[in-house]
Amino acid sequence: MSQYDYLVVGAGLSGAVFANAAKRAGKSVLVIDRRDHIAGNVYTEDVEGIQVHRYGAHIFHTSMRDVWGYVNRFAEFNNYVNSPVANFHGNMYNMPFNMNTFAKMWPGVVTPADARAKIAEQVAAENIGEPANLEEQALSLVGRDIFETLVKGYTEKQWGRDCRDLPASIIRRLPCRFTYDNNYFNDRYQGIPMGGYTKMVANMLEGVEVRCGVEYKELAAAEPDIAARTIYCGPIDAFYDFKLGTLEYRSLRFETETLDEQDHQGVAVVNYTEREIPYTRIIEHKHFEFGTQEKTVITREYPADWKPGDEPTTPSTTPRTRPCTGSTRSWRHRRAM
Ligand SMILES: Cc1cc2nc3c(=O)[nH]c(=O)nc-3n(C[C@H](O)[C@H](O)[C@H](O)COP(=O)(O)OP(=O)(O)OC[C@H]3O[C@@H](n4cnc5c(N)ncnc54)[C@H](O)[C@@H]3O)c2cc1C
Numbered sequence: 001m002s003q004y005d006y007l008v009v010g011a012g013l014s015g016a017v018f019a020n021a022a023k024r025a026g027k028s029v030l031v032i033d034r035r036d037h038i039a040g041n042v043y044t045e046d047v048e049g050i051q052v053h054r055y056g057a058h059i060f061h062t063s064m065r066d067v068w069g070y071v072n073r074f075a076e077f078n079n080y081v082n083s084p085v086a087n088f089h090g091n092m093y094n095m096p097f098n099m100n101t102f103a104k105m106w107p108g109v110v111t112p113a114d115a116r117a118k119i120a121e122q123v124a125a126e127n128i129g130e131p132a133n134l135e136e137q138a139l140s141l142v143g144r145d146i147f148e149t150l151v152k153g154y155t156e157k158q159w160g161r162d163c164r165d166l167p168a169s170i171i172r173r174l175p176c177r178f179t180y181d182n183n184y185f186n187d188r189y190q191g192i193p194m195g196g197y198t199k200m201v202a203n204m205l206e207g208v209e210v211r212c213g214v215e216y217k218e219l220a221a222a223e224p225d226i227a228a229r230t231i232y233c234g235p236i237d238a239f240y241d242f243k244l245g246t247l248e249y250r251s252l253r254f255e256t257e258t259l260d261e262q263d264h265q266g267v268a269v270v271n272y273t274e275r276e277i278p279y280t281r282i283i284e285h286k287h288f289e290f291g292t293q294e295k296t297v298i299t300r301e302y303p304a305d306w307k308p309g310d311e312p313t314t315p316s317t318t319p320r321t322r323p324c325t326g327s328t329r330s331w332r333h334r335r336a337m
Pocket residue numbers: 009010011012013014015032033034035039040041042055056057058059060061214215216217233234235252312313314335336337
Protein backbone atom coordinates (compact mmCIF):
# COMPACT_ATOMS: atom_id res chain seq x y z
CA MET A 1 0.00 0.00 0.00
CA SER A 2 1.46 3.35 -1.02
CA GLN A 3 1.84 6.15 1.48
CA TYR A 4 0.54 8.81 -0.96
CA ASP A 5 -1.81 8.83 -3.92
CA TYR A 6 0.58 11.10 -5.80
CA LEU A 7 4.24 11.97 -5.70
CA VAL A 8 4.75 15.27 -7.53
CA VAL A 9 8.33 15.86 -8.64
CA GLY A 10 8.92 19.61 -8.95
CA ALA A 11 7.41 22.43 -6.89
CA GLY A 12 7.19 24.79 -9.87
CA LEU A 13 3.98 25.99 -11.47
CA SER A 14 3.14 22.62 -13.08
CA GLY A 15 3.63 20.66 -9.87
CA ALA A 16 1.85 23.24 -7.72
CA VAL A 17 -1.20 23.40 -10.00
CA PHE A 18 -1.46 19.63 -10.05
CA ALA A 19 -0.94 19.26 -6.30
CA ASN A 20 -3.58 21.90 -5.60
CA ALA A 21 -6.14 20.11 -7.76
CA ALA A 22 -5.31 16.69 -6.31
CA LYS A 23 -5.61 18.01 -2.77
CA ARG A 24 -8.99 19.54 -3.55
CA ALA A 25 -10.07 16.19 -4.99
CA GLY A 26 -9.30 14.60 -1.62
CA LYS A 27 -6.07 12.86 -2.70
CA SER A 28 -2.95 12.59 -0.57
CA VAL A 29 0.01 14.32 -2.22
CA LEU A 30 3.72 14.68 -1.55
CA VAL A 31 5.57 17.38 -3.53
CA ILE A 32 9.35 17.19 -3.71
CA ASP A 33 11.94 19.48 -5.27
CA ARG A 34 15.69 19.09 -5.48
CA ARG A 35 16.11 22.82 -4.97
CA ASP A 36 15.99 24.30 -1.50
CA HIS A 37 12.84 26.28 -2.30
CA ILE A 38 9.44 26.02 -3.98
CA ALA A 39 8.23 27.82 -7.14
CA GLY A 40 10.66 26.34 -9.68
CA ASN A 41 11.82 28.75 -12.34
CA VAL A 42 9.35 31.46 -11.32
CA TYR A 43 10.96 31.67 -7.86
CA THR A 44 11.26 35.20 -6.53
CA GLU A 45 13.12 36.29 -3.42
CA ASP A 46 13.06 39.50 -1.43
CA VAL A 47 16.18 41.67 -1.73
CA GLU A 48 15.97 45.18 -0.26
CA GLY A 49 12.16 44.90 -0.41
CA ILE A 50 12.32 44.10 -4.13
CA GLN A 51 11.06 40.80 -5.56
CA VAL A 52 14.02 39.43 -7.52
CA HIS A 53 13.30 36.85 -10.23
CA ARG A 54 16.21 34.54 -9.55
CA TYR A 55 15.93 32.32 -12.64
CA GLY A 56 15.10 35.03 -15.17
CA ALA A 57 12.31 37.55 -15.56
CA HIS A 58 8.82 36.06 -15.64
CA ILE A 59 5.80 37.95 -16.86
CA PHE A 60 2.49 36.16 -16.58
CA HIS A 61 0.38 36.49 -19.71
CA THR A 62 -2.57 34.59 -21.10
CA SER A 63 -5.59 35.05 -23.32
CA MET A 64 -7.56 32.42 -21.44
CA ARG A 65 -10.05 33.92 -19.08
CA ASP A 66 -10.27 30.78 -16.94
CA VAL A 67 -6.48 30.63 -16.54
CA TRP A 68 -6.45 34.28 -15.50
CA GLY A 69 -9.30 33.67 -13.06
CA TYR A 70 -7.44 30.64 -11.69
CA VAL A 71 -4.14 32.40 -10.91
CA ASN A 72 -5.99 35.35 -9.42
CA ARG A 73 -7.29 33.00 -6.74
CA PHE A 74 -3.75 32.70 -5.40
CA ALA A 75 -2.34 36.18 -5.95
CA GLU A 76 -3.38 39.70 -6.73
CA PHE A 77 -1.84 40.75 -10.03
CA ASN A 78 -0.71 44.28 -10.82
CA ASN A 79 -1.16 46.00 -14.18
CA TYR A 80 2.45 45.63 -15.39
CA VAL A 81 2.68 45.68 -19.18
CA ASN A 82 5.87 44.30 -20.66
CA SER A 83 7.45 46.96 -22.89
CA PRO A 84 11.13 46.13 -23.23
CA VAL A 85 13.59 48.33 -25.07
CA ALA A 86 16.69 47.39 -27.03
CA ASN A 87 20.07 49.09 -26.70
CA PHE A 88 22.23 48.92 -29.83
CA HIS A 89 25.47 50.92 -29.52
CA GLY A 90 23.73 53.32 -27.13
CA ASN A 91 20.69 53.91 -29.33
CA MET A 92 17.39 52.84 -27.80
CA TYR A 93 14.65 51.08 -29.80
CA ASN A 94 11.22 49.97 -28.68
CA MET A 95 10.29 46.31 -28.81
CA PRO A 96 8.50 44.43 -30.21
CA PHE A 97 9.11 45.93 -33.66
CA ASN A 98 6.43 48.58 -33.99
CA MET A 99 5.93 52.08 -35.35
CA ASN A 100 8.07 53.57 -32.53
CA THR A 101 10.91 51.27 -33.62
CA PHE A 102 10.52 52.07 -37.31
CA ALA A 103 10.26 55.83 -36.78
CA LYS A 104 13.48 55.76 -34.73
CA MET A 105 15.30 53.53 -37.22
CA TRP A 106 14.28 55.44 -40.32
CA PRO A 107 13.73 59.17 -39.70
CA GLY A 108 10.92 60.29 -41.98
CA VAL A 109 9.05 57.02 -41.64
CA VAL A 110 5.96 58.09 -39.70
CA THR A 111 2.92 56.21 -40.97
CA PRO A 112 2.22 52.47 -41.20
CA ALA A 113 2.26 52.79 -45.00
CA ASP A 114 5.76 54.37 -44.84
CA ALA A 115 7.00 51.53 -42.65
CA ARG A 116 5.49 48.76 -44.78
CA ALA A 117 7.01 50.31 -47.90
CA LYS A 118 10.44 50.63 -46.26
CA ILE A 119 10.46 47.03 -45.08
CA ALA A 120 9.22 45.76 -48.45
CA GLU A 121 11.99 47.75 -50.19
CA GLN A 122 14.66 46.28 -47.88
CA VAL A 123 13.34 42.74 -48.23
CA ALA A 124 13.26 43.05 -52.03
CA ALA A 125 16.87 44.29 -52.06
CA GLU A 126 18.01 41.01 -50.46
CA ASN A 127 16.38 39.00 -53.25
CA ILE A 128 16.25 35.76 -51.24
CA GLY A 129 14.27 32.82 -52.56
CA GLU A 130 14.00 29.90 -50.13
CA PRO A 131 15.91 30.94 -46.95
CA ALA A 132 18.72 28.49 -46.21
CA ASN A 133 19.41 29.64 -42.66
CA LEU A 134 18.21 31.98 -39.93
CA GLU A 135 20.03 34.99 -41.37
CA GLU A 136 18.36 34.62 -44.75
CA GLN A 137 15.04 33.96 -43.09
CA ALA A 138 15.26 37.16 -41.02
CA LEU A 139 16.44 39.24 -43.99
CA SER A 140 13.55 37.99 -46.05
CA LEU A 141 11.10 38.91 -43.30
CA VAL A 142 12.29 42.34 -42.10
CA GLY A 143 15.23 43.43 -44.25
CA ARG A 144 18.80 44.37 -43.35
CA ASP A 145 18.43 47.35 -40.99
CA ILE A 146 16.21 45.61 -38.46
CA PHE A 147 18.14 42.36 -38.80
CA GLU A 148 21.54 43.91 -38.14
CA THR A 149 20.36 46.29 -35.42
CA LEU A 150 17.94 44.17 -33.44
CA VAL A 151 18.13 40.51 -34.42
CA LYS A 152 21.62 39.38 -35.43
CA GLY A 153 23.79 40.00 -32.35
CA TYR A 154 21.08 39.12 -29.85
CA THR A 155 20.24 35.84 -31.59
CA GLU A 156 23.88 34.85 -31.97
CA LYS A 157 24.50 35.46 -28.27
CA GLN A 158 21.37 33.52 -27.36
CA TRP A 159 22.21 30.44 -29.39
CA GLY A 160 25.99 30.67 -29.28
CA ARG A 161 26.18 30.37 -33.06
CA ASP A 162 26.36 32.54 -36.14
CA CYS A 163 22.93 33.27 -37.65
CA ARG A 164 24.12 31.59 -40.85
CA ASP A 165 24.66 28.36 -38.89
CA LEU A 166 21.20 28.35 -37.32
CA PRO A 167 18.17 26.77 -38.99
CA ALA A 168 15.68 29.11 -40.64
CA SER A 169 12.90 27.31 -38.74
CA ILE A 170 13.84 29.01 -35.43
CA ILE A 171 12.08 32.15 -36.60
CA ARG A 172 9.08 31.40 -38.74
CA ARG A 173 7.86 34.95 -38.11
CA LEU A 174 9.35 38.21 -36.86
CA PRO A 175 6.17 39.98 -35.88
CA CYS A 176 5.98 43.63 -36.93
CA ARG A 177 3.25 45.76 -35.42
CA PHE A 178 2.21 48.74 -37.50
CA THR A 179 0.82 50.75 -34.59
CA TYR A 180 2.58 52.87 -31.96
CA ASP A 181 2.09 50.15 -29.33
CA ASN A 182 5.01 48.91 -27.22
CA ASN A 183 3.11 46.15 -25.41
CA TYR A 184 5.24 43.05 -25.97
CA PHE A 185 2.38 40.58 -25.65
CA ASN A 186 -0.84 40.30 -27.62
CA ASP A 187 -2.58 38.44 -24.81
CA ARG A 188 -5.64 39.89 -23.19
CA TYR A 189 -4.33 39.45 -19.63
CA GLN A 190 -0.87 40.10 -18.21
CA GLY A 191 0.72 41.18 -14.97
CA ILE A 192 3.00 40.31 -12.08
CA PRO A 193 1.73 38.74 -8.84
CA MET A 194 2.10 41.43 -6.19
CA GLY A 195 4.51 40.23 -3.51
CA GLY A 196 6.16 37.74 -5.84
CA TYR A 197 5.59 34.40 -7.50
CA THR A 198 6.90 32.44 -4.52
CA LYS A 199 4.01 33.72 -2.39
CA MET A 200 1.57 32.73 -5.14
CA VAL A 201 2.98 29.20 -5.40
CA ALA A 202 3.01 28.90 -1.58
CA ASN A 203 -0.71 29.70 -1.64
CA MET A 204 -1.25 26.98 -4.25
CA LEU A 205 0.60 24.50 -2.06
CA GLU A 206 -1.20 25.42 1.15
CA GLY A 207 -2.04 22.24 3.06
CA VAL A 208 0.13 20.08 0.78
CA GLU A 209 3.17 18.28 2.16
CA VAL A 210 6.30 19.67 0.48
CA ARG A 211 9.88 18.48 0.90
CA CYS A 212 12.65 20.60 -0.60
CA GLY A 213 16.20 19.44 -1.20
CA VAL A 214 14.97 15.97 -2.27
CA GLU A 215 16.20 14.34 -5.49
CA TYR A 216 13.60 12.16 -7.20
CA LYS A 217 15.92 9.37 -8.27
CA GLU A 218 17.25 8.99 -4.73
CA LEU A 219 13.77 8.97 -3.20
CA ALA A 220 12.49 6.52 -5.82
CA ALA A 221 15.40 4.18 -5.10
CA ALA A 222 14.97 4.40 -1.33
CA GLU A 223 11.16 4.22 -1.29
CA PRO A 224 9.94 2.81 -4.64
CA ASP A 225 6.36 2.39 -3.39
CA ILE A 226 5.99 5.79 -1.77
CA ALA A 227 3.13 6.83 -4.06
CA ALA A 228 0.65 5.11 -6.33
CA ARG A 229 1.39 7.56 -9.14
CA THR A 230 4.17 9.98 -9.97
CA ILE A 231 3.77 13.32 -11.71
CA TYR A 232 7.20 14.23 -13.04
CA CYS A 233 7.84 17.89 -13.94
CA GLY A 234 11.59 17.73 -14.56
CA PRO A 235 13.60 17.42 -17.78
CA ILE A 236 12.47 14.43 -19.80
CA ASP A 237 15.99 13.27 -20.77
CA ALA A 238 16.98 13.05 -17.09
CA PHE A 239 13.85 11.00 -16.35
CA TYR A 240 15.16 8.35 -18.73
CA ASP A 241 18.67 8.57 -17.25
CA PHE A 242 19.94 10.10 -20.51
CA LYS A 243 19.62 6.69 -22.21
CA LEU A 244 19.10 8.46 -25.55
CA GLY A 245 21.68 11.14 -24.74
CA THR A 246 20.95 14.66 -23.54
CA LEU A 247 18.86 17.32 -25.18
CA GLU A 248 20.96 20.22 -26.41
CA TYR A 249 19.90 22.83 -23.92
CA ARG A 250 21.09 26.37 -23.62
CA SER A 251 21.66 27.78 -20.19
CA LEU A 252 21.73 31.25 -18.64
CA ARG A 253 24.18 32.64 -16.15
CA PHE A 254 22.73 35.36 -13.96
CA GLU A 255 24.86 38.09 -12.44
CA THR A 256 22.81 39.98 -9.86
CA GLU A 257 23.90 43.21 -8.22
CA THR A 258 22.33 45.57 -5.68
CA LEU A 259 23.00 49.18 -6.63
CA ASP A 260 22.95 52.22 -4.42
CA GLU A 261 20.74 54.18 -6.79
CA GLN A 262 17.01 54.51 -7.16
CA ASP A 263 16.57 53.82 -10.83
CA HIS A 264 19.21 52.26 -13.05
CA GLN A 265 17.55 51.98 -16.44
CA GLY A 266 13.98 53.30 -16.15
CA VAL A 267 12.38 50.07 -17.37
CA ALA A 268 12.30 46.41 -16.30
CA VAL A 269 13.92 44.89 -19.39
CA VAL A 270 16.66 46.23 -21.65
CA ASN A 271 17.91 43.93 -24.42
CA TYR A 272 21.51 44.43 -25.57
CA THR A 273 21.46 43.56 -29.24
CA GLU A 274 25.10 44.04 -30.23
CA ARG A 275 27.28 40.95 -30.27
CA GLU A 276 30.22 42.61 -28.50
CA ILE A 277 28.32 43.02 -25.21
CA PRO A 278 28.38 39.53 -23.66
CA TYR A 279 25.01 39.68 -21.90
CA THR A 280 21.66 39.68 -23.70
CA ARG A 281 19.57 41.58 -21.18
CA ILE A 282 19.63 43.62 -18.01
CA ILE A 283 16.61 43.16 -15.79
CA GLU A 284 15.83 45.83 -13.21
CA HIS A 285 13.47 43.93 -10.94
CA LYS A 286 11.79 46.79 -9.07
CA HIS A 287 10.04 47.97 -12.23
CA PHE A 288 7.94 44.78 -12.34
CA GLU A 289 6.17 46.07 -9.24
CA PHE A 290 6.61 49.83 -9.79
CA GLY A 291 8.99 49.87 -6.80
CA THR A 292 10.07 53.10 -5.13
CA GLN A 293 12.79 51.64 -2.86
CA GLU A 294 15.98 53.64 -2.35
CA LYS A 295 18.15 50.89 -3.83
CA THR A 296 17.73 48.81 -6.92
CA VAL A 297 18.63 45.26 -7.98
CA ILE A 298 19.72 44.42 -11.50
CA THR A 299 20.51 41.11 -13.18
CA ARG A 300 22.65 40.66 -16.27
CA GLU A 301 21.72 37.56 -18.27
CA TYR A 302 24.56 35.74 -20.02
CA PRO A 303 23.58 32.93 -22.39
CA ALA A 304 25.80 29.92 -21.85
CA ASP A 305 26.44 26.45 -23.18
CA TRP A 306 24.78 23.80 -21.08
CA LYS A 307 26.39 20.77 -19.54
CA PRO A 308 24.82 18.17 -17.24
CA GLY A 309 24.38 19.68 -13.79
CA ASP A 310 23.67 23.21 -15.07
CA GLU A 311 20.18 24.69 -15.04
CA PRO A 312 18.69 24.13 -18.49
CA THR A 313 16.60 26.80 -20.18
CA THR A 314 15.49 26.32 -23.78
CA PRO A 315 16.67 23.22 -25.65
CA SER A 316 18.32 24.08 -28.97
CA THR A 317 16.51 22.77 -31.99
CA THR A 318 18.94 20.76 -34.05
CA PRO A 319 18.06 17.94 -36.45
CA ARG A 320 18.93 15.48 -33.67
CA THR A 321 16.70 17.02 -31.02
CA ARG A 322 13.92 18.61 -33.03
CA PRO A 323 10.50 17.46 -31.80
CA CYS A 324 7.85 16.18 -34.20
CA THR A 325 6.13 19.59 -34.26
CA GLY A 326 9.39 21.31 -35.24
CA SER A 327 8.89 24.10 -32.72
CA THR A 328 11.27 25.14 -29.96
CA ARG A 329 8.42 26.27 -27.77
CA SER A 330 6.81 22.86 -27.71
CA TRP A 331 10.04 21.39 -26.36
CA ARG A 332 9.89 23.70 -23.44
CA HIS A 333 6.34 22.62 -22.78
CA ARG A 334 7.22 18.96 -23.15
CA ARG A 335 9.99 19.44 -20.63
CA ALA A 336 7.35 20.78 -18.28
CA MET A 337 5.14 17.72 -18.64
C1 LIG B 1 14.74 32.44 -18.41
C2 LIG B 1 13.29 32.06 -18.55
C3 LIG B 1 12.32 33.05 -18.68
C4 LIG B 1 10.99 32.71 -18.83
N1 LIG B 1 10.07 33.70 -18.92
C5 LIG B 1 8.76 33.41 -18.99
C6 LIG B 1 7.78 34.45 -19.03
O1 LIG B 1 8.10 35.65 -18.98
N2 LIG B 1 6.46 34.10 -19.10
C7 LIG B 1 6.09 32.77 -19.15
O2 LIG B 1 4.88 32.49 -19.23
N3 LIG B 1 7.00 31.77 -19.11
C8 LIG B 1 8.31 32.06 -19.04
N4 LIG B 1 9.24 31.04 -18.97
C9 LIG B 1 8.76 29.66 -18.93
C10 LIG B 1 8.37 29.27 -17.48
O3 LIG B 1 9.50 29.40 -16.62
C11 LIG B 1 7.92 27.84 -17.44
O4 LIG B 1 6.92 27.59 -18.39
C12 LIG B 1 7.37 27.42 -16.08
O5 LIG B 1 8.09 28.00 -15.01
C13 LIG B 1 7.45 25.94 -16.02
O6 LIG B 1 7.03 25.49 -14.77
P1 LIG B 1 7.32 23.99 -14.39
O7 LIG B 1 6.76 23.77 -13.05
O8 LIG B 1 6.83 23.10 -15.47
O9 LIG B 1 8.91 23.82 -14.43
P2 LIG B 1 10.01 24.46 -13.47
O10 LIG B 1 9.65 25.81 -13.00
O11 LIG B 1 11.30 24.25 -14.19
O12 LIG B 1 9.95 23.51 -12.19
C14 LIG B 1 10.40 22.19 -12.22
C15 LIG B 1 10.97 21.88 -10.85
O13 LIG B 1 11.29 20.50 -10.83
C16 LIG B 1 12.45 20.34 -10.07
N5 LIG B 1 13.08 19.09 -10.47
C17 LIG B 1 13.49 18.75 -11.72
N6 LIG B 1 14.03 17.52 -11.71
C18 LIG B 1 13.95 17.08 -10.43
C19 LIG B 1 14.36 15.88 -9.80
N7 LIG B 1 14.95 14.87 -10.48
N8 LIG B 1 14.14 15.75 -8.47
C20 LIG B 1 13.55 16.76 -7.76
N9 LIG B 1 13.14 17.90 -8.33
C21 LIG B 1 13.35 18.07 -9.64
C22 LIG B 1 13.30 21.54 -10.40
O14 LIG B 1 14.23 21.81 -9.37
C23 LIG B 1 12.24 22.65 -10.56
O15 LIG B 1 12.10 23.41 -9.38
C24 LIG B 1 10.59 31.34 -18.85
C25 LIG B 1 11.57 30.34 -18.71
C26 LIG B 1 12.90 30.68 -18.55
C27 LIG B 1 13.93 29.59 -18.41
